Amino acid sequence: MRRRISSAAPFALAGGALAVGVGGLYLAALLVAGGEIDAGTTVRGVDIGGLSRAEAIQKLEKHLSAAGPQALAVKIGDRSGSVDPRQAGLTFDTRRTVERAARAGGDPFTTIGGLFRSGGAVEPVVRIDEGRTRAALGKLAPTLDQKVRDGAVTFDQGLVREVAPHSGFTLDVNAAVGTLRTSFLHGKSGSVTALPARESKPKVTAAETQRAVREFARPAMSAPVTLTFGGERVTIGQAVLGEYLKLRPDRTGRLTPKLDDKGLLAAPEVAGPLAKITGPAEDARLRLDGERVVVDTDAKPGLEVTDKALSKVVLPLLTRSGAAARTGEVATQQTQPKVTRENAAQLGLKEKMSSFTVNFEAAEYRKKNIGRAVELINGSLIRPNETWSLNRTVGERTKANGFVDGIVILNDQFTKASGGGVSTVATTVYNAAFFAGVKLVEHGAHSFYIERYPEGREATVVWGSLDLRFKNDSGKAIYLQAKATDTSVTVTFLGTKKYDEVTAITGPRANVEQPGEKPGAKKACEPQTPLEGFDVTVDRVFHQDGEEVKREPYRTHYNPRDRVTCDGE
Structure with missing residues (x-):
């Protein structure tokens, strides 16, 4: 098979x-x-x-x-x-x-x-x-991060300085996370990774600063300018011009010249020569003949140069060349006095309404500060329904305004500060206003009682927080006259009386409180004698045709004045 x-x-x-x-x-x-x-x-x-x-x-x-x-x-x-x-x-x-x-x-x-x-x-x-x-x-x-910097042009001692613009950059943190990871993975030694950032372009470009330098800044600083004021010639050099000249960007970023005309007008190089031909108007000087006001000296008009008039002439000259082309005339204008022989009666300045005097111990700081305050107050014109202010009239009590350090009350204790002594003037004005019958708008007493002043009728002032103000409700103008000596100050109200008489009724002391004792300041200690504290009420009573027509109560609280001792006392 x-x-x-x-x-x-x-x-x-x-x-x-x-x-x-x-x-x-x-x-x-x-x-x-x-x-x-x-x-x-x-x-x-x-x-x-x-x-x-x-x-x-x-x-x-x-x-x-x-x-x-x-x-x-x-x-x-x-x-x-x-x-x-x-x-x-x-x-x-x-x-x-x-x-x-x-x-x-x-x-x-x-x-x-x-x-x-x-x-x-x-x-x-x-x-x-x-x-x-x-x-x-x-x-x-x-x-x-970098802030954007605009291009700029400045002036320094008559020289032109160009400031290059610079873009601003703000790190984009969220986007930078991935960038930092990539840098960590692939960065090579010596390499620098640019982090993602939001860029802000400058508003004023380099091209604009170059244009401003070429077209304005260099011509402006090329030579002085010469001004004439009513025949007085004043030459202003480049350094002074540059100090008060600025180039500011407009909304499109274009630099345009701005002149500090007020500053230039007050500059010593300008104000000094101008003082020879300009000045304020002088009111008619008034005096009392008995109780009636009469004109003692006629008024005088003043002459002034405004900052606008100065700017109008100076700015166009700055871009011109040649001495002749840089010369211009500044317009002056006349100022009128407030009180003249002709209008004194029309204003209602016909009689003494009130007058008050405060005496004090002589001290160099009081002499300077009280004198300066009086200088600023004297001649005050208060028209009907106007409110007068001591702080507004006198200004801040600084060295630049003519005041020095003196004794004041701070936290219930004597200490040193600029303008010490001005409260003496405030108390004098307050009492003159009190008895003239005008409306008292704002006032405040010292924290503890001072013996040279009337109880319940005194005033202190603090710049920026406490003022002395009254309203002229008399129906006519009021003119303040203020005078000072080394040991006294007097203030007088001139005008038209609204009441026949104004009086004061001082009540008894109440709620009396005994003083204590406390240590003085470690530096610049001022000793202080003790005095009780209390409350007091003063009624201002108005009389007309022999009758009392009105009464105003003024309540004042005084703290105790503690004893203060200083080392070595």
Whole structure:
């Protein structure tokens, strides 16, 4: 019987041979590779070829951090800085890096493939803690952010200075997170990474500053200007002009000249010569003939130069060339006095309404401060229904305004401060207003009683918080005359009496409180004698045709004046 040979036998044999061949290669590949990672595999120069995953992770954790950047150099605009990757939450993920480097699996075909290839360089995986990255960038931002700087042109001692414009940059923290990660992964030694930022363009460009210099600044500082005021010639040099001259941008960024005309008018180089021909109007000088007001000296008109008139002439001259072209005449204008021989009677300045005097012990600071306050108050004209203010009239009691340090009351204790003594003037004005019968709008007494003043009829002032104000409700104008000596101050109200007489009735002291004793200040101590505190009421009584027509009570509280002794007293 003939045997049938299956046609599949050769194929089975071939398949068996093939199986034997593949198995041999697989075994050979396992013996050669010896691990899970292809030979020749490196991560940032660290060789992990032939290692198991655990071995590779251990080796990378030991060496990879040293292979990474120690600091990332960054910049925004022209400012540079650095970021510590670890503080910014940037590290290499060794486990995921090894997973990327390892063969995909242990199947024969992948393993056998390892016989015919080497691993090569593998890019590490970056782990990022975005919260820490944003925090590090937020801390870095203030050192790298730049404010936009407009171009500018300034003047210094008659010289032109051009300031170059500069764009502003603000770090975009959200966008910078990815940039920083890329820099950590791919940045090379010595490279600087530009972080994303929002740019602000300057409003005034370099081209505009160059134009302003060419068309205005250089011509303005090329020579002095000469001004004439009513025949008086004044030459103003470039240094003085530049001090009061500015170039300011308009809404379009164009630089336009601005002259501080008030400042230039007050500059010694201008104000000095002008003082020879200008001055305020002088009111008619009034005096009393008995109880009646008469004109003692006629009024005089004044002459002034306004800042607007000065600016109108100076600015056009600055762009001209040549001495003749840089000369101009500034208009002057006459000012009229408020009180003249002709209008004194029409204003109602016909009689003495009241007068009051306060005496004080002589002291150099009182002489200066009281004298200065009197100078500023004297001649005040208060028209009907106007309110007069001591603080507004006298101004702040500063050295620049002519005042010196003197004794004042602060926190129920004598101390030194500028303007000490002005309250003596305030008390004098208050009493003159009291007996003139005008409406008392604002006043305040000292915190404790001072013996030289009438009880309940005195006033103090504090710049910015306490004023002395009265309203002229007499129906006619009121003119204040103020005079001072080294030991007294007198204030007189001239006008038309609304009442025949105004008197004061002072009640008894109530709620008397005894003083204590406290130490003086460590520096500049002022001794203080004790005096009781009390309450007192003063009635202002108005009389007309021999009858009382109105009464106003004024209640005052005085704190005790504690005894204060100073070292060595």
